Amino acid sequence: MGREPAAPSRRRLSTRTQWTLSVAMALAIVGFVGAAQWNSSVQRTAFTTSAQQVLANQVTQLETEQDALQARIEQTNGKIESYQKSAAGSEADLTQLNAHLAAARAAAGLTRVHGSGVRIEIADSLRQVPPGESPANYLVLAEDLRAIVVALWASGAEAISINTYRVVSSTSIRAVGNPVLINDQYAQPPFVIEAIGPRDQLSQFESQSAFLSTVQRRIDAFGLEYAWAPLDDITLEAFVGVPSFREGVPVRPTGTP
Amino acid sequence: MRGRLAQLSMFGVAVLIGLLLVGQLRSQQRPVELRTLTPQELSGLVQSLSQRNRELQTALTAQLGQLNSYERTDVEGRSQLELGQQEVLTLNAFAGLGAVQGRGVVINVQGFLDWIAVNDLLNELRNSRAEAIALDGLRITARSVAVQGVDGVMIDGQTIGSSFEVSAIGEPDALTSAITGPGGLKSQLELYAQATLTIHEMASVLVPATQRDLGFTVAQPVE
Numbered sequence: 001m002g003r004e005p006a007a008p009s010r011r012r013l014s015t016r017t018q019w020t021l022s023v024a025m026a027l028a029i030v031g032f033v034g035a036a037q038w039n040s041s042v043q044r045t046a047f048t049t050s051a052q053q054v055l056a057n058q059v060t061q062l063e064t065e066q067d068a069l070q071a072r073i074e075q076t077n078g079k080i081e082s083y084q085k086s087a088a089g090s091e092a093d094l095t096q097l098n099a100h101l102a103a104a105r106a107a108a109g110l111t112r113v114h115g116s117g118v119r120i121e122i123a124d125s126l127r128q129v130p131p132g133e134s135p136a137n138y139l140v141l142a143e144d145l146r147a148i149v150v151a152l153w154a155s156g157a158e159a160i161s162i163n164t165y166r167v168v169s170s171t172s173i174r175a176v177g178n179p180v181l182i183n184d185q186y187a188q189p190p191f192v193i194e195a196i197g198p199r200d201q202l203s204q205f206e207s208q209s210a211f212l213s214t215v216q217r218r219i220d221a222f223g224l225e226y227a228w229a230p231l232d233d234i235t236l237e238a239f240v241g242v243p244s245f246r247e248g249v250p251v252r253p254t255g256t257p
Numbered sequence: 258m259r260g261r262l263a264q265l266s267m268f269g270v271a272v273l274i275g276l277l278l279v280g281q282l283r284s285q286q287r288p289v290e291l292r293t294l295t296p297q298e299l300s301g302l303v304q305s306l307s308q309r310n311r312e313l314q315t316a317l318t319a320q321l322g323q324l325n326s327y328e329r330t331d332v333e334g335r336s337q338l339e340l341g342q343q344e345v346l347t348l349n350a351f352a353g354l355g356a357v358q359g360r361g362v363v364i365n366v367q368g369f370l371d372w373i374a375v376n377d378l379l380n381e382l383r384n385s386r387a388e389a390i391a392l393d394g395l396r397i398t399a400r401s402v403a404v405q406g407v408d409g410v411m412i413d414g415q416t417i418g419s420s421f422e423v424s425a426i427g428e429p430d431a432l433t434s435a436i437t438g439p440g441g442l443k444s445q446l447e448l449y450a451q452a453t454l455t456i457h458e459m460a461s462v463l464v465p466a467t468q469r470d471l472g473f474t475v476a477q478p479v480e
Contacts, residue, residue, distance in 0.1 A: 019263060026270040055299035056291040062306035069313040076320045083327035084341045097341045102478070104348035107471045109399065112479040150376055150402040157400070158476045169353055169399040172383035176301030179294060184309035186302060196476040209405045210372065235479060242316035243351030248359035248388045248426040250350035251463070 063186065070240045077110075077242075109168035109239040113159050115196040117234050118203065120148060122215070123190035123225040137222050140189050142175040144224070145182070147215050148193050149173065151208035156201035159236050161194050163187045166239040183241070190225070194234050203230055350389070353398035353467040357389040361426035361462040362433055368452030369419050372410045375403035378423065381442050385435035387425040389464040392417070396467035413469055429458035 084101055105111045122145075125138040149167060152160055160167040165182045173182050180187050195202055205211060206228075219226050291299065323340070330337045349355035370378070379397055382390055390397040395415055403412050410417045425432055433456050437443045446452045 022267070023270070026267070026274065029274055052292065052294075052296055052299060055296060055303055056294070059291055059299060059302050059306060062303065062310060065310050066306060066313065069310060069317060073313065073317050073320060076317065076324055080320065080324050080327060080344075083324070083337070084344065093338055097338055097345070100345045101341060101348070103472070104345045104352065104354070106473065106478055107352035107354055108348045109352075110348070113473065113476040114479050115473075115475040115477055117475070146376065146380060150372075150404070153400045153402045154404045158473045167399055169351060169397075170383060170386075170388070171399065172380055174380070174384050176305060177295060177298030179298055179302060181302075181305055184305050184312075186306070198475055210376075210402075214373075236476075241313065242320050243348055244316055244319055245347070245350070245357065245359065245388050245426075246386075247361065247428060248350070248357040248464070250346045251356035251358050252346060253355070253466075 059186070066185065073242060074240060108243055109159070109166045110243070112235060112238045113196060114233055114235040115158075116199045116230070116232055117157070117194060117196040118152075118199070118205070118228055118230050119234060120193040120195075120228040121190050121226070122148070122193070125223040126225065127223045136178060137218075138224075139178055140180070140191055140224060141178075142173050142180045144215050144218060145180065145191060145193070146173050147210045147213075148205075150210040151205040151215075152193070152195040152197075152202065154208050154210065155197070155203075155205040157195040157197040159196045161236045163192055164237045166237055168239045168241075170243075183239070194236055196234060196236060199230050349466075352471060353389075353396045353401075353469075354471060356464060356466045357426055358461060358463045359388070359426045360429055361387070361424065361459055361464075362429050363457045363459055363462060364423040364425070364436065365420075365455040365457075366423065366446075366452060367420050367455075368446075368450055370410065370417075370446065370450055370452055372403040372405050374446055374450055374452075375410055375412070375417065378436075378442060378446075379403070381435055382423070382425045382427070382432060385427060385431045387427040387432060389426045391424045391464045393421050394465060396465055396469075398467050398469065398471060400469070400471070401467075413467075424462045424464055426462050426464055432456075433458060 085098060102111075106113070122140050124140055127138060129135045129138050145162060149160055149162070162173070162182050165171075165185055165187065168183075171183050173180065175181070180191075195205075206216070215224075215226075218224055294302070323344075326340055327337065330340065346355060350357045364378075366378075375392075379390060379392075379401075392412060393415070395401070395413060397412070401413050403410050403417070405411075406416060408416050435441060436454065436456060443454045443456075446454060
């Protein structure tokens, strides 16, 4: 009988201890994560200077300006195209001209196209950068994108785009530090590369030396996020821009008026 | 009552942990926001975007001029056809189906370059706004890439030897300084590939049309 009251007391003590331990552990986790978060926040805040803010605002403004210019170019292009299609003249001349225009536009990359092909996605590694190693190793670089494009063209691609930016004869893929510019437009990961072409040939792009010696090596070494899939039908946007020459002059083929 | 209070406290702590963990995980991902780029990277972006916008503005002005010409031709059918033919000529030249002539550079390369170096050279010229490029008389189109072939580096089925010539139309100073500038491709190739690059600025370079068929067999225009 004398031991009876002791049991609830032990239970109470035990429950309280459990609660205390749980709360202490939770607070310890909060403290740890909070400290880590604070440390990284301090680093980031310190990184953002007023000069950077001004430059970042300039970039945003220039991108908005670029979008507006491209929209006007697309709009004007549409008007010119409708004039070309309705140009007066003999029916035969007009038909022939429109056929030539359509072929030239397609060859120049100014036409939206669709067909079977492949879609590749590549993004920065999710691995922690080991101390002393260059963080750039764990990022998708311009050279990775160039190698993928080389591998795709070499595998019979007829049209390629990266993050919807169409790859045309004047396209350069370059880095300004780590950021990547495609057709002088700022592109961010994940990068989506789409290509239209004979599917059996395109599916072999991974066996091209351009892919193996650059991209595959970096995927293996640094864990770049990567996947690809064949697709029955994909649509690639047209190149937005106006093919024009500042230094060069197109040479009229001999025998043409 | 105390039990309810304790539950609420634990709930609050759990929410706080969750929020902090999400914040921490996000901060470990690549900081792609503009504010996290270095001043040098941002300056480079500003420079590139500004240049691109200037080009787009120039292109838009030319396009508006073209539109104006169409509007003015009214019902003069013949001149509208001529405008269309001029457009075909320009588009074909841009794609590589037509020849182009103008100021530029000729680069003589001596030494065995691998496919990466050849593609880098072509990419560097495009970065410097080359308007048309040919390698040993072979027009470089969007699809022309250097690959490792059985007998060496090949472009569009043509093997590149230990000595070749690249012709590029564009602003000669810009093309030259892109290749020969500090840390440029010339010094890198001379250092790592023991190759020699000699650049000549030219008042007139002729870049021929490609012999390659650039037509589509799989891709179809979207109407």
